[in-house]
Amino acid sequence: MEENYPLADWLNNETSDETLKNDFSEDDISIFSKIKKYSAQLETPAFDEQKILTNILSSPKQKVVHLNYNWIFKIAALFIIILGLYFSFTFLSNTNFTAENGSETALILPDESEVILNSGSNLSYKKWNWENNRLIELEGEAFFKVAKGKKFEVNTTAGKVTVLGTQFNVKQRNNRFEVTCYEGKVKVTHRDKIVILTKGMKTIFENDKSLDVPNTYINQPEWINDEIVFYKENLKNIISEIERKYNVTIELNSSNNQQVFSGNIPSNNLDVALGILTKTYHLKIAKKTANKITLTEINVQK
Known part of the structure; x- marks a missing residue:
């Protein structure tokens, strides 16, 4: 029965990346790819079969045994390299x-x-x-x-x-x-x-x-329950947090909003969040698309 070694064949460039997907996860394949890349830069010592055979034949009272261990040495060396690199990538890297x-x-x-x-x-x-x-x-x-x-x-x-x-x-x-x-x-x-x-x-x-900040009486942060809590936070930081939570871009056309804000804003309802923001800072929505919002001061004429 012919044995099948998909990883060895792949490392020897005899099969494609697709053949590994049946036996290994994407994370393992990613690590194997790095191992293959770096091990390809290593060289094993040259093995001169003819020179060794000549020396054996020329030696007196020597029994000639025709063995080819070259491929065994290469596989053993490669296996050791793979184990070392796999260990490094798996445990020593971040x-x-x-x-x-x-x-x-x-x-x-x-x-x-x-x-x-x-x-x-x-x-x-x-x-x-x-x-x-x-x-x-x-x-x-x-x-x-x-x-x-x-x-x-x-x-x-x-x-x-x-x-x-x-x-x-x-x-x-x-x-x-x-x-x-x-x-x-x-x-x-x-x-x-x-x-x-x-x-x-x-x-x-x-x-x-x-x-100076008051104590809290809850058991976990509010953001886990779809609320963003601000304490004496400036408008720039508030907008940045809303952008992160809703994955949107907010452009602010205003230079007169220095007041700080303390309070809660929902992270699961963008319209309500924008309503709180615009009311607090006397802004209006000048333009709104699926992923970009432009805010401007109410008294600014466009």
């Missing part, structure tokens, strides 16, 4: 997740910690040695339910959050850094400032200044 504008992404970390990634956000971590180095790189906003274990850290460009096992929300947008603790205790580091938060406490830094 694992990345993205929540595109207009969507949210839920994921489970290797320790069973749960994360919900908000719209327009990115998260990455390394699987290798995760139990001893639970480190997350975050750009945007995410809600965490952390399993108990060793130190768990969330790094952003604005600051760092350190916990042992708790539930908390981290938001880093532009020059604003917010952390809310829903359970347990977290340590927030921003520049040279350290703040300890317990259940119901929240801290906000904007332009490196701390804002």
